Amino acid sequence: MTPVFEDTRLEPVLRKVNEGQRLSFEDGITLYRSPDLLGVGWMSNAVRERLHGNTTYFNVNRHINPTDVCVASCRLCAFGKRAKDPKAYTMSLEQVWETAGRGWSEAVTEFHIVGGLHPELTLDWYCEMLRGLKQRFPQVHLKAFTMVEIGYLAQRTKLSVRETLERLREAGMDSLPGGGAEIFSERVRRIICDHKITGEQWLEVARTAHRLGLHSNCTMLYGHIETEEDRVDHLLKLRALQDETGGFVTFIPLAFHPDNTPLQHVPKTTGFADIREVAVARLLLDNIPHIKAYWIMMTPKIAQIAQRFGADDIDGTVVEEKIYHDAGATTSQNLRRSELLRLIREAGREPVERDTLYRAVQRSENVFTVLV
Ligand code: V47
Numbered sequence: 001m002t003p004v005f006e007d008t009r010l011e012p013v014l015r016k017v018n019e020g021q022r023l024s025f026e027d028g029i030t031l032y033r034s035p036d037l038l039g040v041g042w043m044s045n046a047v048r049e050r051l052h053g054n055t056t057y058f059n060v061n062r063h064i065n066p067t068d069v070c071v072a073s074c075r076l077c078a079f080g081k082r083a084k085d086p087k088a089y090t091m092s093l094e095q096v097w098e099t100a101g102r103g104w105s106e107a108v109t110e111f112h113i114v115g116g117l118h119p120e121l122t123l124d125w126y127c128e129m130l131r132g133l134k135q136r137f138p139q140v141h142l143k144a145f146t147m148v149e150i151g152y153l154a155q156r157t158k159l160s161v162r163e164t165l166e167r168l169r170e171a172g173m174d175s176l177p178g179g180g181a182e183i184f185s186e187r188v189r190r191i192i193c194d195h196k197i198t199g200e201q202w203l204e205v206a207r208t209a210h211r212l213g214l215h216s217n218c219t220m221l222y223g224h225i226e227t228e229e230d231r232v233d234h235l236l237k238l239r240a241l242q243d244e245t246g247g248f249v250t251f252i253p254l255a256f257h258p259d260n261t262p263l264q265h266v267p268k269t270t271g272f273a274d275i276r277e278v279a280v281a282r283l284l285l286d287n288i289p290h291i292k293a294y295w296i297m298m299t300p301k302i303a304q305i306a307q308r309f310g311a312d313d314i315d316g317t318v319v320e321e322k323i324y325h326d327a328g329a330t331t332s333q334n335l336r337r338s339e340l341l342r343l344i345r346e347a348g349r350e351p352v353e354r355d356t357l358y359r360a361v362q363r364s365e366n367v368f369t370v371l372v
Pocket of ligand 1: 170180252294
């Protein structure tokens, strides 16, 4: 079927999409500049259905943030605090393990563990944390530490990134989440996150992880001071690394939440922009299998609509979220499995519970089996 586009500039892009050809930098700019969201969405939905049919994936997970103490003071962030801030917290190992198992009726398949760049927690402490989690929850996948945390731990421990990753993997780390990538443009990073590793370093840590056989996700933070060119450049850098390693599993576009950050004058993203971001990502990232509409960040309503605009995943139950809620998110901090199922079915999609690596999970009562 050939749609009739309101914006005829989309027609050359459609030809490429229909022929399965790779889109260029200029095509990316066209997609960002077109007001024809339905036209862009039609193409991204076609690609999404080619890849995943009618399936929308979700998982039953729990976020754990062991500390919000952070040496970086990024202007984009409302979560990180200085060690001497009376509101800062750092969990003990026992508190991490206790949080992991705390009062939730459904067995989780994944712990998503990220935190601030703490100046004193050692690599041994993190290894002990992972070992303790694996001992107590042997069937749960540990998706832990952004590339930024890995870079910082390596620097503090005076080990290479490779050795740091190997030590964490031996202790139980199964894969890495996609956070901390922000936007790779150095001009923008100098303003929003000048104490973080550079974009090139983020990509290098990901490359090293993938070469060790570890999978990871990837993200892009949009809706602050970046340009459309910065966004296309970011997506194409992820695509180039994926050509090399094949290690990225999912891309998650992250809308900037300005409240309680030094950038609070920046207006919040709109529903139109959030949906477009998902659609453009699906079209440009032709080699990354999954696009996640993270409901915590987008709201369940927009994440649901995104399932018809390129996304094939809605994330998970989450349980307790701090990074976005410190920055003013008003979404709930958890959704039950039944609520996720309802959102997905109402969008006309078939829900499939997955583990972190997208293997289907079968559940009976509070016990799950990963289907391989
Ligand atoms: O690393 C921080 C970003 C990330 C703000 O891999 C902010 O499956 C918006 O990475 N406004 C954390 N964004 C979230 C994240 C994530 C979420 C869900 C799933 C996965 C996955 C990864 O959020 C941070 C940073 O890039 N962030 N502060 C803010 N004020």
